[in-house]
Amino acid sequence: MALLEVSNLHVEFTTYGGIVHAVRGASFEVERGETLAIVGESGCGKSVSVQSIMGLIPMPPGRITAGTATLDGHDILKSRFIDKKDIRGNLVGMIFQDPMTSLNPTMTIGAQIAEPLRVHRGLSRGEAMKRAIELLDQTRIPEAAKRAKQYPFEFSGGMLQRAMIAMAISCEPVVLIADEPTTALDVTIQAQILDLIAELQREKGMALILITHDLGVVARMANHVVVMYAGEVLESGTSDEIFYRSGHPYTLGLTEAMPTNRREVEQKLMPIPGSPPDLFSPPVGCGYAARCPHAMEVCVSDRPEAFGLSDSHGSRCWLHHEDCSTRVPGVHYA
Amino acid sequence: MTTPLVEVDRLTKHFRIGRNQVVHAVDEVSLSIDEREIVGLVGESGSGKSTLGKTIIGLHEKTSGTVTFDGEELPYHYNSSDFQRYAHRMQMIFQDPYSSLNPRMTVGEIVGEGLRLHTSQSKDEIREATAEWLERVGLNGDHMSRYPHEFSGGQRQRIGIARALILNPDFVVCDEPISALDVSVQAQVVNLLGELKDSLGLTLLFIAHDLSMVRYVSDRIAVMYLGALIELGPADEVFFNAQHPYTQLLVESNPEPDPNHERDRVSTRIQGEIPSPVNIQPGCRFADRCPHAMDRCQDETPYLQNVETNGKTRLVACHLFDEARAVA
Numbered sequence: 001m002a003l004l005e006v007s008n009l010h011v012e013f014t015t016y017g018g019i020v021h022a023v024r025g026a027s028f029e030v031e032r033g034e035t036l037a038i039v040g041e042s043g044c045g046k047s048v049s050v051q052s053i054m055g056l057i058p059m060p061p062g063r064i065t066a067g068t069a070t071l072d073g074h075d076i077l078k079s080r081f082i083d084k085k086d087i088r089g090n091l092v093g094m095i096f097q098d099p100m101t102s103l104n105p106t107m108t109i110g111a112q113i114a115e116p117l118r119v120h121r122g123l124s125r126g127e128a129m130k131r132a133i134e135l136l137d138q139t140r141i142p143e144a145a146k147r148a149k150q151y152p153f154e155f156s157g158g159m160l161q162r163a164m165i166a167m168a169i170s171c172e173p174v175v176l177i178a179d180e181p182t183t184a185l186d187v188t189i190q191a192q193i194l195d196l197i198a199e200l201q202r203e204k205g206m207a208l209i210l211i212t213h214d215l216g217v218v219a220r221m222a223n224h225v226v227v228m229y230a231g232e233v234l235e236s237g238t239s240d241e242i243f244y245r246s247g248h249p250y251t252l253g254l255t256e257a258m259p260t261n262r263r264e265v266e267q268k269l270m271p272i273p274g275s276p277p278d279l280f281s282p283p284v285g286c287g288y289a290a291r292c293p294h295a296m297e298v299c300v301s302d303r304p305e306a307f308g309l310s311d312s313h314g315s316r317c318w319l320h321h322e323d324c325s326t327r328v329p330g331v332h333y334a
Numbered sequence: 335m336t337t338p339l340v341e342v343d344r345l346t347k348h349f350r351i352g353r354n355q356v357v358h359a360v361d362e363v364s365l366s367i368d369e370r371e372i373v374g375l376v377g378e379s380g381s382g383k384s385t386l387g388k389t390i391i392g393l394h395e396k397t398s399g400t401v402t403f404d405g406e407e408l409p410y411h412y413n414s415s416d417f418q419r420y421a422h423r424m425q426m427i428f429q430d431p432y433s434s435l436n437p438r439m440t441v442g443e444i445v446g447e448g449l450r451l452h453t454s455q456s457k458d459e460i461r462e463a464t465a466e467w468l469e470r471v472g473l474n475g476d477h478m479s480r481y482p483h484e485f486s487g488g489q490r491q492r493i494g495i496a497r498a499l500i501l502n503p504d505f506v507v508c509d510e511p512i513s514a515l516d517v518s519v520q521a522q523v524v525n526l527l528g529e530l531k532d533s534l535g536l537t538l539l540f541i542a543h544d545l546s547m548v549r550y551v552s553d554r555i556a557v558m559y560l561g562a563l564i565e566l567g568p569a570d571e572v573f574f575n576a577q578h579p580y581t582q583l584l585v586e587s588n589p590e591p592d593p594n595h596e597r598d599r600v601s602t603r604i605q606g607e608i609p610s611p612v613n614i615q616p617g618c619r620f621a622d623r624c625p626h627a628m629d630r631c632q633d634e635t636p637y638l639q640n641v642e643t644n645g646k647t648r649l650v651a652c653h654l655f656d657e658a659r660a661v662a
Contacts, residue, residue, distance in 0.1 A: 041516040042487075157379075158607050186378040186543060188604045191587040213517060216589030220596040239593045257521040258591050259546035261573075269550055271521035275486050 001073055002029035003207050004175050009067030011045070011052045014060060018280045022048045024231035024287075025067075030224070032174065035201065035208040037222035037239075039215065039254075043276055045231040046211050047179055054088055054177070055080060071175070090120040093168030093206075095197075097180035099160035103152045109136070110148030113167045120171050135166035139196060158189035162196065169200060176201065179211045194220060215258050219243060224312070227251050230277050230287030233306075237313035245332035247307075247315035250288045252330055286318070294319060294328050309334040337405070338366035339537050340390065340505055345399035347382075347389045351612070358614045359385040361561040362399065364638075367505075372531060372538040374552030374569065376545050376584070380608050382561040383541050384429075387507040390539065391424045392416065403505070421452050425498040429510035431490035435482040441468070441493055442478030448501045467496040471526060488519035492526070499530065507539045512547060524551055546588050549573045557581045560619040561611055563638065567648025575643055577650045580620045618653065626654055 011023040023045040030036040038046045051057050053069040053076060064077060071091065074082045085091060096102040104112055113135055114128035123131065129148065136144035139162040152160060161181065168176060178197060182190035198221060201208050210221055218225055218239065225242040227235040227250065235248040246252050256270035274291040277283050283290065289299040298318050307320035309332065319328055327333065347360040359382045367373050377383045388394045390401050392412040401408045403424070409416050428434035435444055446464040449455055455463070465475030471492040482490055491511060498506055508527065512520040528551055531538060542548045548555060548569070555572040557565040557580065565578040576582040583604040589596060606623045618624070621631040630653055638649040639656075 041518060156607050186608075187545075187587040188378065188583060189607060191589075191604065194589070214589070215517070215591035216596075219591050219593045220589040220599065222593075243591065243593050254517060255591060257518045259544075259550055260592075261546055261585065261588060261590050269521035269524060271525055272518035273522070275488060275519070 001070070003032050004069070004071050004209075005029040006049070006053055006069045007067060009049055009052070009069065010065040011048055011057065012063050012065055014063070020279050021282050022231055022279060023052070024282060026226075026228065026231070026233050028226045028233065028236065030175070030207045030209055032207050033201070033205045034224065035198075035210060035222045036224045036226065037210045037212060037218040038226045038228060039212060039218055040228035041213055041276060043279070044228045046228045049228075050177055050179065050209060050211060053077065054092060054094065056088075056094075086120055089116045090171045091173055092175045092177060093171065093173035095161070095164050095168050095176070095178040095181045098184050099157060099164050100152070100184070102164065103160060105152050108149055108151055109155065109163045113148070113163065113170055116167065116170050131170070132166070135170055136163065138169075138200070139163070139166045141166075157185055158193065161185060161189075161193055165193075165196065165200070169204065169206075172204065173206060175207045175209065177209045177211070180213070181210070182217065183212070183214070190217075197221070215243075215255065227254070230282060231279060232287050232316065234288065234317070235313075235315045237310070241310065241313040241332075245309075245313070246330075247309045247313065247320060247332045247334075248317050249292050249294050249319070249328070249331065253291075253293075286316070294326070294331075296324075296326075307334070337369075339369045339371075339404055340365075340367040340539075341402040342366065342386075342390060343400045343402070345386070345389060345401060346397045347385050347394055348397045355612055358382075358561045358611050360389060361614070363558070363561075363563045365556060365563065365566065367537055367539060369504075369537055370531070370535050371554065372540055372552045374548035374555045375539060375541045375558065376543060376548055376555060377558035378543060378584075378608050380560070380611060381558040382611070383543075383558050384509050386558070387426070387509050387539055387541050391426055391505075391507050392420065393426070418452065421448065421503075422501050423503050424505045424507070425501065425503040427491075427494050427498045427506060427508040427511045430514055431487050431494055432514070434494060435490055437482055440479055440481055441473075441485075444482070444493060445478075445496045445500055448497065452501060463500060464496075467500050468493075470530075471496045471499075472522075486519075487515050488522060491515060491523055495523075495526065495530070499534070499536075502534070503536075505537045505539075507541070509541045510543065511540075513543065520547060527551060544588075545573065545584055557584070560608060560614065562619055562651065563649075564620070564651045565648065566638070567650075568646050571643060571646050571648060577641055577643065577648065577655070578620075578652050579624050579626050579654070583625075618651075628653060 007027040009023055009026045013020040026049045040046045052064055069077050076087055110129055110132045113132035117123045117128040117131055133144045133148050141147050141162050182193050222239045225239050226233050229250050235251050253272040272291055285300045285302050286304050289295045304316045304318045306314040306316045308314050342365045344362045344364055346362055349357040375383045395411050442464050446460045449460045468475050473492055512523050540551055552569040555569045559580050565581045576585050603625055616635050617633045618631040618636050621627045636651045636653045638651045640647050641650045641655050
């Protein structure tokens with residue numbers, strides 16, 4: 001059994017406009033020391049699925065209507081604790097997208113990093129502060145002791161993200177969740193932060209869940225990839241399977257829409273026409289059918305099952321059904 | 335060789351932030367843009383690229399330097415009649431499609447406002463032109479009576495594009511028009527801008543922080559660092575054969591969607607962050623982070639000089655090119 005296992009998760013939100021079906025049956029798992037990337041465009045449910053299992057979605061208006069999530073074999077949807085240990089902030093650490101808004105502007109950086117240590121580990125104020133300075137040092141913030149006494153506004157974006165990482169790893173979590181950790185940062189800073197995360201993960205043997213929309217970041221960091229669209233997991237597999245032997249038209253579309261650094265690649269980008277479906281009334285069939293260049297009748301009327309292409313590779317697309325005779329070039333078949 | 339449509343000569347924009355404190359947002363930048371050319375302007379946040387774009391079209395007052403547009407020198411300070419006069423010819427597309435559209439105006443009002451203020455067309459004519467433009471940018475003419483909140487980010491950016499282009503300007507500054515959008519939608523907007531450029535003969539200054547996207551749209555790329563222009567040349571040459579150490583690091587920092595390529599990557603060579611633009615000292619601005627920094631970089635400011643590669647000339651501001659003509 002995997003370290004963190006989520007299966008068939010459904011999350012809904014009640015709003016004035018009706019019920020939003022944000023996550024519609026997402027499943028993924030991650031092992032110790034491994035990196036799982038959850039990829040998708042905004043609104044595909046990638047953040048919601050992770051935040052809901054962490055208990056970070058306010059309920060109501062949110063609601064988990066189905067599914068299970070286990071950490072080390074323990075059900076974590078029912079309880080916030082495993083063996084009297086807090087899950088959030090202790091067994092699972094989180095890094096958020098925007099470091100400017102996720103830190104408390106009225107507390108010093110040191111005090112914010114010390115807080116989880118005092119809450120979860122019962123350290124005294126002085127001990128926690130000492131450890132906070134060590135952590136800032138580990139995340140390569142120069143003059144850590146001086147920096148710990150400063151407030152968030154005195155830090156740059158990259159430095160704040162380092163402080164946030166220090167906070168997330170303070171209690172030595174077994175799983176680190178990074179929700180778009182570098183989206184708000186410049187590329188040169190992004191490269192540094194990704195290096196730092198990868199190094200800390202190796203050092204501490206944590207499982208890493210990386211939520212991102214950037215396939216470049218995925219290629220750089222991930223062992224396994226889950227591609228989400230309109231609240232569903234459309235494809236999952238190892239990073240090589242997703243990038244080199246993709247079995248889903250959406251993944252292929254996403255790859256072609258991405259700019260590459262290679263000269264030989266055709267000058268024109270291939271956008272995916274249209275926009276994602278409205279999740280107030282999600283389509284009955286495949287969520288991607290309306291934008292898919294290979295859509296068939298069955299795609300509109302029936303939700304595709306997950307077809308296994310290898311032990312680790314699954315694609316939710318009718319093209320893989322044994323009765324489907326079309327062979328789409330570019331799509332990898334079992 | 336055609337005469338440039340926009341000629342920027344030693345343009346400087348400083349902001350005073352209290353006694354003896356000056357932010358050097360843009361320092362002595364010279365750049366000329368030919369007619370029907372797209373120049374991509376890249377740099378990290380804080381490099382002054384947006385300020386440069388806004389100063390060129392007059393949204394910021396100039397500290398010194400000149401901007402010549404179609405042979406005519408633009409005023410140092412714009413008053414309202416100047417804006418009235420130049421609105422037909424110069425427009426801007428803004429970065430954030432959420433905050434740059436007035437939430438209390440309908441899409442028809444937003445897009446048609448330029449025509450209402452700057453032409454004497456009748457209401458019906460404006461209505462017709464607005465509907466036509468909405469269709470042209472890939473929206474529906476019926477969307478006119480809706481409000482911005484009813485649209486997605488990509489659609490709003492299209493509204494912003496329609497608003498900027500409805501007056502049929504010659505020159506448009508696009509300030510990070512795609513960075514707030516999803517990948518699949520970014521490509522839609524980039525291709526749309528490319529098509530409109532071809533059909534309307536637009537000249538664009540395309541500002542972005544994402545170098546890899548810029549290369550798809552631009553004829554030439556200009557790279558800024560801390561208020562100064564450090565490299566300027568043909569797009570593919572700058573991208574694939576960067577000469578300035580900073581441009582090289584910028585290109586190689588960008589992760590490639592290819593796991594095999596990424597597995598072979600050594601950890602990043604660039605350390606530190608962009609320094610504060612307050613009270614900049616002489617010397618190369620990149621010296622503190624540069625892997626090739628020499629003694630002279632600390633106190634001698636490098637100026638742009640011609641460097642030839644593959645038979646094409648480009649400008650690079652780096653002391654490495656003072657004598658030797660190659661970078662390791």
